Amino acid sequence: MAAPTSRSSRSASPGERNPDHGDSHGQERKPDREPEQGQADGRPEAPPRSLTAKRFIVAIAAIAALGGALFGYDTGVVSGALPFMEGHFGLTSLSEGVITSALLIGAAFGSLAGGRMADALGRRNSLLWAGAVFIGGAVAVALAPTVAFMIVARFVLGLAVGSASVITPLYLSEIAPSHIRGRLVSFNSLMIVSGQLLAYLVNAVLAHWEAWRWMLGLAALPAVALFLGVLFLPDTPRWYISRGRPDEAAAVLRRTLAAADVPDELARIQQARHLEVDAQRGAWQELQLPWVRRLLLVGIGLAIVQQITGVNAVIYFAPKILATTGLGTNAAITATIAIGAISVIATAIGMSLIDRVGRRPMLLWGLSGMTVALALLGAAFHLPHSTGVSYLVLGLMVLYMGFMQATLNTGVWLLLAEMFPLKVRGLAMGAAVFVMWVVNFGIALVFPLLLDAVGAGVTFWLFSAMCILSLVFCKRYAPETKGLALEDLEQELRKAATESAPGTATEG
Known part of the structure; x- marks a missing residue:
């Protein structure tokens, strides 16, 4: 296992011989011997990670991960707005699915654009673009006068959500030292679920006034903070x-x-x-190499695994699910706060474990727990309707989300940010996340129809079966990337992919 960085007896590398160029924003040049921020001087005996450096990394994470918070808010807020939009616009189950999934198909194309933009324009400038579209999209969905306008506005908002889903973890993975890379990228996952929790809280408060337009429009506030904050960020080394x-x-x-x-x-x-x-190959030509193509297929598989196990069906339709047990609309919307809260707690736990336990064990244990929770959840819907059964269903949904957010959600986003070689990282991650959003779109479109056709019990048993298939896939193919610098990791994955027989898991 490679250390985050290694010491060398030489005094400077060629790229370090003229250290007076300032930072990436063209700030005033500094003398050669000026002390580093947070250090007594710039010599080797300085502390390995200064307080100032830590503050800089935390500030970068906080600002960049606003993209994750907006991702979470814009995907979670629809669960509380839909019951009131249903009355306002006269929605059917199909139109509910279309409005919900319009953001997701936009996110699919946004993820492709985000990967290309991240490579061509830089991670920072791409985040600026996403922030601007977040602002416009939030205002548009809040003011939508018709269902058609709402669908188009949600699609545009999805472009920002999808691009941020690629650019934010990519930015964080490349700006972070390897010893904290897993925690810092997972911080983006924490911000996503925190955004969803915020959406559930806002929904619960505004539900008393049926103020669904305010639910949707308040996303413009963190979008402005993201746009302004990114102006002060550097790009990645x-x-x-x-x-x-x-x-x-x-x-x-x-x-x-x-x-x-x-x-x-x-x-x-x-x-x-x-x-x-x-090598003089372009990104597309690089993807034709067998070992790179194999990594891309594994990444796409992980993206599918994250979606077919049902997480977003719960996030988007939790009040509708609870309503099938006899719970009232306002009570169901308020109850979803528990789902948001456990998501935040579980993600924080996952962040603390991911760099110690490793990526593969987290995926395998998480999928096992999700399988059991979903099987029990499906069984609970076959019990007679009562308040007790409603809260049993809520408890099992919370249990399922706890396993999901602590393990699979955190692990998949981190693996996608780590596992591709630099030359194709933006493109390959964009392709994998595009597939993730397409599958997400399909589930969001079909889930309300499935509830009507076969009922919640059978639907969640289907998700449990998907967890079993996903467990088999991850056990066989998911790589382990814990503790390696991205450049060392690239060499390890290249070696494993070229030397291992097809179908052999990469243990890292």
Whole structure:
């Protein structure tokens, strides 16, 4: 296992010989010997990770992960708005599914655009674009006068949600030192579920006035915060290197690592990039390599696994699900707060474990727990309707979401941000997330129809069966990426994919 960075006896790498270029935003040049922020000086004996560096990483995570919070809010808020939109617009089960899924098909195309933009324009500029569309989309859905306008507005909002779903974890994975990369990328997952919890809380408060337009429109506030915050962010060292800007890459590294670690980390990134340039292949040609194509197929498989196990059916339609047990509309909307709360708690637990336990064990244990919870949930719907049964169903939904958010959700997003080589990382992650959103779209469209056709019990048993299939897939194919720097990880995955027989799991 490679250390996050390694010490070297040489004084500086070629990319570090002129350290007075300021940061990536062209700030005032500094003297060669000026002390590093948060350190007594810039020499090797400085603390390996200064307080200032930690603050810088936390600030980056907080601002960038607003994209995750908006992702969560915009996907979660529809659950509380739908019951009142149903009365306002006269919605059927099909039109409910179309309105819900319009955001998701937009997110599918947004994820493709996000991956390409992240590679071409940079991670920072792509986040700025997403923030602007978040603002416009939130205002549009809040003011929608007709169902058709609402569908189009939700599609546009989905473009921002999908692009943010690719760019945010990509940005965080590339800005973070390897020893905290898993926790920092998982922080984006925490912000997603925190955004969903916020949506449930807002829904519960505004449900008393049936103020569904305010539920949808309030997403504009964090969208403005995201847009303004990103203005102060640098781009990632890996993107700067990919564009031949090593001085800017070094400037960012000096803000996240000790000065003694910067030359080796810069050299590591440059070496990985030089290997790719020497190969003289474009991103699409790179995807034709068998080992890269195999990784892409595994990534797409993981994206499908995350969706076919039912998580978003619960997130989007929790009040509708609870209403089938006899619970009233306002009570059902309020009850979903428990689902949001357990999602936040479980994601925080998953963040604390992911870098210690590893990605594969988290996926396998989580899917096992989800299988049992969904099987019991399906059985609960065959009990006579009563208040007790309503809260039993809620409890089992909470149990299922706890397993899901602590393990599968956290692990899949992290693996997708880590497992692809630099040259195709944005494109490959965009393709995998595109498939994720397409499957999400299909489930959101079909789920209300399934409830009407076969009932909630059979529907959740189907999800339980999907968990079993997903467990088999992850046990066989999911890679382990714990503790490796992205460039070292690329070499390990290349070796495993080329030397292992087809179908052999990559243990990392």
